[in-house]
Structure formats: structure tokens, C-alpha cells
Amino acid sequence: MNPPEPAHTPQPDVVAAMRGDLADWRQWLARVIVLAYAAAAGLSVVAFSKLCDLAQQGFASVLAFNPWTPLVWTSACTAGVVWLTRRFAPAAAGSGIPQVMATLDPAVPAEARRAFVSLRLSVMKAVLTAGSLLGGLASGREGPSVQIAAGVMQHARRWLPPHPGISEHGLLVAGGAAGIAAAFNAPLAGVMFAIEELASRLEQRSSGLIIAAIVLSGLMGVSFFGNATYFGTIEVPTLRYSMWWPALLLVLATGGLGGVFARLLHASITGQGDRLGRWRAAHPVAFAAACGLAAGAIGIASHGASFGSGYGYTRGLLQGHVDVPLLYVTLRVVATWLAVWSGVPGGIFAPCLAIGAGVGHDVAVLCGAQADASALIALGMAAFLAAVTQAPMTSFIIVMEMVGGHAMVLSLMAAALGASLVSRWIARPLYAALAQAIIARGRLAPAVAAPSR
Template sequence: MADDTPPQRPPSAPHGETGGRDADSTAHFDPDFLSAVRDDLADWRQWLARTVVLAFAVAAGLAVVLFTWVSDQAIEGFSAMRAWSPWAPLVWTPVCTAFLVWVTRRFIPGAAGSGIPQVMAALSPKVGPGQQGLFVSLKLSIAKLFLVSGGLLGGLAIGREGPSVQIAAGVMQHAQRWLPRRSPLNHDGLLVAGGAAGIAAAFNAPLAGVMFAIEELTRKIEQRSSGLIIAAIVLAGLMAVSVFGNASYFGRLRVDHLTWSHLLPGLLTAIGCGLAGGVFSRLLQRSLLGGNDRFSRWRARFPVRFAFACGLAIAVLGLVSHGATDGSGYDYTRGLVEGHLDLPLLYVTLRIVATWLAVWSGVPGGIFAPSLAIGAGIGSDIAQLTHTTEGAAAMIAIGMTAFLAAVTQAPVTAFIIVMEMVDGHSMVLSLMAAALLASLVSRWISVPIYHRLAQAQLARLPDPAEGAAPAATAPPPA
């Protein structure tokens, strides 16, 4: 006898449970390959968005490559001038510093500072759709390129890595007008991709760019756009590789197998860099944000004269140190990485002062490369004081990681930047521990510098109650 019982249907989801059968089928059944490919290829808007984002990622990487080339020419130009006359910087450096500060404050206040606080401010929910241009734009990217290069031409102790973040973010933000409406990447995603692409291209370290995006620019990346953001970061980094080759930023640091004899020097280096980096970060914040002291009042009232005085002091330091404090410190850091440990007397102290004065003067510039140079010097000094000659390379790597982590309080980014320079896996755990320890010590002394300066940047927003736009010549707070 035939069975007249109707076929059993699968039990429905309980009342009130979201998703129903669609969610259940999505969770338990694999997609049909051909259908998935057909649906993906049929969405032309999504592919147009991907093409636009990747094209602008290439442009952002090439912009950083151009910035690197121009800044290198500026450094060589200053070196040629110093070789012609060691006394020439006493005139050229203060005049150049005063001129750059005047141009920045008069015409392009959004280009001041390192550039990272501006990108972080542009990502703030307090910034409206029409206000991002105060912090990040193609115009600011172009201005940043020439202003920072001008500072390096003047021999100032600044870096180009932080400015690369703002330059690349300005290029990537320009992609907004070419994206279709239903793009998987919004304005914030473009800024994150651009800022991280700047780090990736500047250091030739795509992994560091990805971690910088997660650690500093945003606490999370949306799943639907994470793949596109990472692809843009890697593609920008590949532009630097295609031009400069697959070489490390400071060369390769070869480290032999570490032993227990390196434990005490390593701890001294990490803790010393944590203390020095925390004090340095706090000093920079106090100087940039101003106070009631006489120098802050002088800087606020006569910024160009103050910049001239800072430039003159920097030139004197360069003359006393025979050029050791000029520029970002790239040559001395590379020399330490390659095993040349003959540093000038008081190199670390003089470079800290020179970097502080350069940033305080108001000339656009970053602190990444100077921080790595200072950390390398501290590591080298501790290696010599503790007679750790065979482990000097390890102390230099630890010092670079620890001081950068202490100043920026971004330990993962600092660890990865230096890790990609180390030829050997024996240093991975040591660098990670040094970055975390130094960052912890620094947090006892100072708040994160980029977050505090980003909050100061938000003060440039117009008052909603008044509805007035900020003046074009208004000086940036940091």
C-alpha cells in the first residue's frame, strides 16, 4: 500500500531568529562554483571600484617613490654645500628653516607636522564629508613633498616616512570621485589604504604597512574591504621594489645566534630606549602643543623668527658634530647596520636635540628615521659599554626597535619594520619583546604622540555654533 504521508520538510528556524532558511543554507552549504564566478563577474561596479583603487594604489606608491628621489637629491645637495664650505650651513640652514615655516603657515597650514596626525584626524567621526581637505588632499600631498624635501635640503634632522603617509593618503583619497556608488571601499577605507601604502613604500616593507593600518590608523578593517585594502598596500610597496630593488631600507643586519650573555645588554637597551623614547615623545608633545613658558610664547607670537633661531642652533650642532646631526641620520644608521661602530662623541644626545629643534621649528617632517638613528646609536653605545662586541648588531637592532616603539607607542609596527631588516630568525622574539617592553615603559611617561597630536589637529575644525570656516592662514596646533 502506498504511503500517503507527505514528505517531511526541514524544521524552520524558531520565531524571531534572524536569517531563516537563507542564513541556514549559507552556513551549511558550499556555494556553487560557476554561479559564484558568474555573479562576481557580472557585478561591473565592483570590478570598476577594484580597478580604480588598485590604479590609485600604484599612483600612491609612485608618489612616494618620487618623494624619495626628490628628498635624496635634497640630501645630496646639502652634503655638497657642506663639502664646499662647512660654515655655509650657519647661514643657509636658518634662512631655509624660516622660509619653509613662513610658506607653511601662510599658504598650506595643513601640511605642517609629520602627516600621520592629519590622516588620523581625517578618519575621526567629527570630520564631516567636506572637511577632509583640511587634513588630507592632493594639494597637501604635493606641498608636503616639496616642503619636507626643502627641510632636508636645509640639513634639518627630519624624516620622510611620516610625511609619506599623508602624501599617499592624499593620492588615494582622490580615487573617491572615480568610484561607483556601491563601492566596497568608502572614504575611510581609502585613507587607511593610502596611509599604510605610504609606510609600505617608504620602508619597502608591505607587512609593516598592513600592521600600521591596523595598529595606528584604525582598530579594525571591515571584512568586505580588507582584501582590497591589503592588495592596495602591497601594490604600493611593489612600486618601491620595482624602482629601488628588493633591498632593505638600511641594508641587511646579520645577527648570529643569541646566547644568555646577551640578555642583560638587551634588557638595558630596551629599558633605556623606553625611558629615552618616552621622555622624547613627551618633550615633542609639550613643545608642539605649547604652554605658558617664554619660548612657547615667543614661538606663538613670532613663529618665523623662532624658526630662524632653531635653524641656527641646528647648524651649530651640525658644525660641532662635523655633520653627524644633519638630515635624517640615514647614513650613520646604515653604517651601524653594516658594522661601522665609530660614532662621534655624544652622537645620541646631539641627534635628539637636533631632531627636537627641527620638529619644534614648525618645518614639516617626520620622526621615524631620526628615531631609528637614535635607537641604533643607543644600542651601539650599550654594546660597547657592556663589552658585547660580538652582539653589537643585535643591540643595534633592539635599540632601533625599542626607541621607535617607545616614541610612537606602536610596538607591532616598530617590530615589523626592523624585523624585515634583520637577516636571521633568531632575533624575532627578541625584537618583539623589546618593542613591547619599551612601549610599556614609555606609556608610564607619555601618552601616544600621534593620537594626542591628532586631537590637536581637530581643533582646526570650524565651530559648529559659529558656522565659520577656519582662516586659510591659521597656524596648525601641531
Template sequence: MHREPDFLQNLRGELSNGRLWLERAIVLAYAVAAGLFVVGFTLLSDRTFGLFEALYHAHPWAVFLWTPALTAAIAWLTRRYFPGAGGSGIPQVMAALDPGLPPEARGRFVSLKLTLAKIGLSSAGLLAGLSIGREGPSVQVAAGVMQHAQRWLRLGSGLNAHALLVAGGAAGIAAAFNAPLAGVVFAIEELSRKLESRSSGLIITAIVLAGLVAVSTFGNLSYFGVIKVPRLGWDALLPGLVVTLSCGVLGGLFARLLLASLTGSPDRISRWRGRYPVRFAAAGGLAIALIGTVTGGATFGAGSHAVRDMLAGDFDLPAFYVTLKFAATWLTAWCGVPGGIFAPSLSIGAGVGHNVAVLMGGDISAALIAMGMAAFLAAVTQAPLTAFIIVMEMVDGHAMVLSLMSAAMLASLVSRMVSRPLYGSLAEFMTRPFVAERDRSPAAH
């Protein structure tokens, strides 16, 4: 028979452990620092892309020199000095969380050095006009800050490197999207799969605190404003299914294409990329500049402005926008530069929703765009809960909870028939050499 808890006794027990409260304060202070790093990253990213847009509008021809040259420089710096900073950043955090990874190798994927490199190189990618986002990199940025807290904690504190990395990665999502709930779900669905009960409260508090830092800086505003959701009846079922299934197939193909490109498929182009990575990056930058010029600049950058305009009904979508944004994002990732695919994926999904709305008519275009965003992001990441909550919080779409959830779940299911999980597969590819080396060492036998 369970006894009723003694409040005063439990309170005295909690307050008597000064070291425990000091460690909790340290973790929460690092959570605030992680949020500030992401806020600084956001401001720098916006500033650098603004400079690119000014250059493009003043001298459109200059991108054919500027984008390839800067892309090549970023690729060289990344490979030469910061190999762990390449790509999205989410696979690196998942690799650092792999229990099979030797502890001494964790710094290859997450560290304060990589945090600073990620901020600088990703911002430089936006200065080049590459099709990247800052949200995925924010996961690695915040995780690098949070893991630094471990040096101030006791071994028996209950907060190990795993817990700090989960808190940091999720805090990055919360601060980047101004969506603390999405950060908590991301921690459970994509990073940890489960949270230990003795540290879950502190981890969730750290995630929310980092999100609040972003809210206090940018205001309690939805990322894409508030959409006007019309009444969704049975007439919306067919357009919604078309958007969802299209995004599921496209997102699965996108993830499969990225996996083949980034893990070294045996085709001739991949072999050339492996031999001359900087030249390949320059050629990729030239192709991205050409695609951006053909679309009147619509495919440059993350695509957030295009999504805002589509939701407001003010965006005249260029022909083949979805295809060309798809290609620009894939080429950017293939170049090996630091940068995420969250925001470009939202832009591609929004474009699919916009196209279906134009083709099938009706007055539900905003709803179809939001469903496309959730569906394509869920298909690429195969993390449907995180995807639909991110979109719901970004557009203040609480009236569309069931529609967004259904679109994300179905698109993720379709994607699983086409591709392996993107982030998990990339993380496994990154850790494979370290695990193999550990297994070959005499100490392992």
C-alpha cells in the same frame, strides 16, 4: 546548516558586476600612483640631501647662513599657504579619519594639494640639513593620492573615504620602507584599529601593490642591508634589557617633549614661538646647524647613513651623538616644518644600542643596534607591532624576531608610563577646533 558554496554561480555573480570591477581597478590604479608618488618623493629627498652634504663638505661655514634662512622660509611657506602640511603627516591622516571631524574639514589635513606641498617642503627641509625623515610624510603623501579616488566611486561601493585613507596611509609606509607587511600592520595598529571585512581584501591588495612599486624601483633589498646576527645566549639578556629600558624611557620623554612643544605649553619660549614663528624657525635652524657642525655632520638629515655604518661596524660615533640627535630632531619638529621622526628615531635608537655595546663589550653590537632601533621607535610611536616589523624588514632580521618583538613591546610599555600616545594626541589637538565649532553650530542642537 550551511550549504557548500557554488563556485560557478559565485564566479558568474562576481564577473557580472562590471561597475564593481571598474571601481576595484580605479582603486588599484590609485594605489600604483600612490606608490609612484612615494618613489618620486624618495628620489627627490635623496637628491636634495645629497646637495646639502656637498655644500656642507665644500663650505662648512655656509650652514650657519643656509640652514637658518631656509628653515625660516619653509616655516613661512607652511604657515602661510599649507598649514596642513606641517609636521610628520601621520597625525593629519589620523585627524582626517576621526569620525567626529566634519567631512568638509577633511581637506584641511589630506588632499592632493597637501601631497605636493609635503613632497616639496619636506625635500626642502633635507636641503636645509634638518633632522627629519621622509617616511612619516609619505603616509600623508600617499593618503592624499588615494582619497582622490573617491570622486570616481559610487556612494554604495563599499569603499568610503575612511577605507581609502587607511589604504593610502598604510601604502605610504609600505612604499617608504620597502616593507609591505609593515604597511598592513600599520593600517590595523595605528590607523584603522580594524578593517571592515567587505573592503579589507582590496585595501590590503592596494597596500601591497604600492609596496611592490617601491620594490620594482629600488630592488628587493633590505633598507639597511642584512645584519649578521650572532648567537644570542643568556649573556645578551642584560645588555638587551639595558638597551630596551633606556630606549623606553628616552622615547617616552621624547614623545612627551614633542607633545608639550607642539600643543603650545605655557612657557615663555612657546609664547615667543607663537608670536614670532618664522624668527623662532630661524633660531632653531641656527641651533641645528651648530649641533650638526659640532658632530662633524652626523646629526644632519634623517640619520640613515649613520645607522648603516653602525650596523656595518664602520661608524665612529661622535661623543653625545644620541643626546645631540635627540635635540636636533626635537628642535626641527618644534620649528613646525614638514618632516617625519621615524628615521631620526631609528638613528637615535641605533645610537643607544651602539653605546651599550661599547660599554658592555661582547660581539653582539649589531643585534643591540637593531633592538635599539625597534625599542626607540616603539617607545615614540607606541605602536610596537609596526615598529618591530619595520626594523625586521629593514635589516632582514628574521633571525631576531623574538628579540625585536620583546624589545618593542617592553619599550612601548615603559613609554606609556611616561607619555600619552604621540600621534593620537596630536591628531586630537588638530581636530579639537573643528569639533568645537561643529558643536557650537545651531545645526548641532
């Protein structure tokens, strides 16, 4: 007996399909509102970036006034920012990515989501993060951009009509990814971040609208910063067989160091009940002042190399114009750890890129591969960021789009995947673990005992 022939699915009636789609005015109104808020989210990240640039210029002026000033200035700024954060916006502390991931958990009630992602909190996050950079702390603005843009996008729900076709979950995913897209001037990285970190899969009914919103937010950054890559297009040397051993050493080094660093950050943020952890919990402002004092001393010892996000040194390393000080990687790792441990609002993306660039430079010097230093530095950036965040696809796309290294797509991908694998042997995924800690400790709602993620 022959199997029945498959039924043929008729093609849609073009006129009827157009009439049905155009007649649903609620869907079109919802799309216009979502895209308008996506543009607003992108512009908010652009404004935030400008504010952070002004803050770093302000710290440079303070440093130029007297090179010993950070011993007082950095300590005072750190203590002040922590006091303001705890007094007016406790949910603004830290990166912001774990907060957004926690609000995406379906077990978290709606009122708790608004406590960690809101328009008011976005404003506070921007101001307080700029205050961290004004103090010279080794913080980044990319993680906070996720929380800021998510807060802007979530506000769109107030204006959406009934049954808009996009859920609050979709708005949060679009907003968080829009923050990455606009901060790095890399829309593709934003889309990958949405898939890899914020949502295991996009909602089928609204995936097109979410991706359009992410890309539109990224285009806001392009409109203001131009279509040029942040670090410039690097000259990629011809990959020879002799490059395999330095590249393998680099992957192992960044993977191991990134895993240890991620584990250290998780233990420091969540607190393990040791003496320092108890002191931090009992006297957070005094602890922050001590962290700021230590960060200021490290910055002076490194001749300023460990201050700020590290973009200047990273760009200089890629272009071969900077000689890093001795123990640059170690000093920047400690400075970044102190910034995170102090409790100020701030991210780790930019500091991780700077650390990875330093590791790549050290491997190039160690292996006598100075001619291939720019390629190893780019690989180190992608590998170390992937090792700390355990988001390899997002990491390699960020570096590819930031340095214009499209000719290095396969090598960047391989380095990010390899370093992430090594890191997974040492530490849990950092952001997911922090999001789970937020929920488990009852910061969002007492009824939430464990995450579903």
C-alpha cells in the same frame, strides 16, 4: 531531551556565485580604480624619496663648500620653509600622520578631511619636506609619505561609481599605510601600521581590497629600489645568556628615553603657554630661524653627525664602519627636537631609528659586548621607535624588513613591546595625542570639540 542538531549551511553554487560576482561591474570598476590609485600612491612616494635624496645631496654640497655654512644656510632654509608652509599649506606642517589620523575620526566633517588630506596638499608636502632636508634638518620622509599617499588615494573617490564597496575611510587607511609600505620598502609593515595606528579594525567588506592596495603600493617601491633591504642583511650573533642583561638595559634605556622624548615633542608641538611657546606662536618664522641656527651649530659640533635623517650613520653602525662622535645620541635627540619644534614639514621615523641605533651602540660599548653590537643596534632601533610611537608591532616589523633580521623576530618583538610598555608609563601615544590636539583646537572644524578615538 537532546539538543537540536545544528543546521548545515549549504555550500554556494559555484556557477551562480561566479555569475553574481562577475555581473556586478560597479564592484570591479571600483577595484580597478582603487588598485590603480594604489600604484600611483606608491609611485608618488618613490618620486618623493628621490626628491628627498636629491635634497640631502644638495645639503652635502653646501656643507662641503664650507663647514660653517649651516649657521646661515640651515637657519635661512628653516625660516623659509616655515614661511612657505604657513602661507600656502598650513596643514602640511609636522609629520602628517596626526593629520591623517584626525581625518579618520568619524566626528570630522567631509570638507574638513579634504583640508588636511588632498592631492594638492600631497604635492606641497613633498616639496616642503624636501626643503627641510635641503636645510640639513634632522627630519625623516616616512611620516610625510603617509600624508602624501593618503592624499593620492583620497582622490580616487572622484572616479568611483555609486556604492563602490569601499568608503572614504577605507581609502584613507589604504593610502596612509601605503605610504609606510612604499617608504620603507616593507609591505607587511604597511599592513600592520594600518591596523595598529590608523584603524582599530579594517572594514570587513573591503579589508581584502585595502590590503591588496597596501601591498601593491609597497611593490612599487620594490620595483624601483629592488628587493634588497635598505641596510643590508646583518650577521646575527649567537644569542648567549650573557646577552640578556645588555638587552634588558637597552629596553629600559630606550623605553625611558623614548617616553620622555615623546612627551617633550607633544608639549613642544601643542604649546604649553610658556614664554618660548608664546614667542613661537607670535613670531613663527623668527622662531624657526632660531631653531635652524641652533640645529646648524649642533651639526657643526657633531662634525655633521646630527644633520639629515641619519640613514648614513645608522647603516654604518649596523655594518660596524662608523665611529660615532661623543654624545651622538644626545646631539641627535636635540637636533630632531629642534626640527619638529620649528614647525617644518618632516617626520621622526628615520631620526628615531638613528637615535635607537646610537643607544644600542652605546649599550654594547658599556657592557663590553662589541661582538654582539649589530644585534643590539637593531634591537635599539626597534625599541626606541616603538617607545616614541607606541606602535610596537609596526616598529619591529619595519626594522626586521629593513635590515633583513628575520632570525631576530622574537627578540625584536620583545624589545619593541618592552620599550613601548615603559614608554606608556611616561607619555601618551604620540600620534593619537597630536591628532586629538588638532581636533580639540578646532583646526579641522569649529564644531568638533573632542575626538571619538
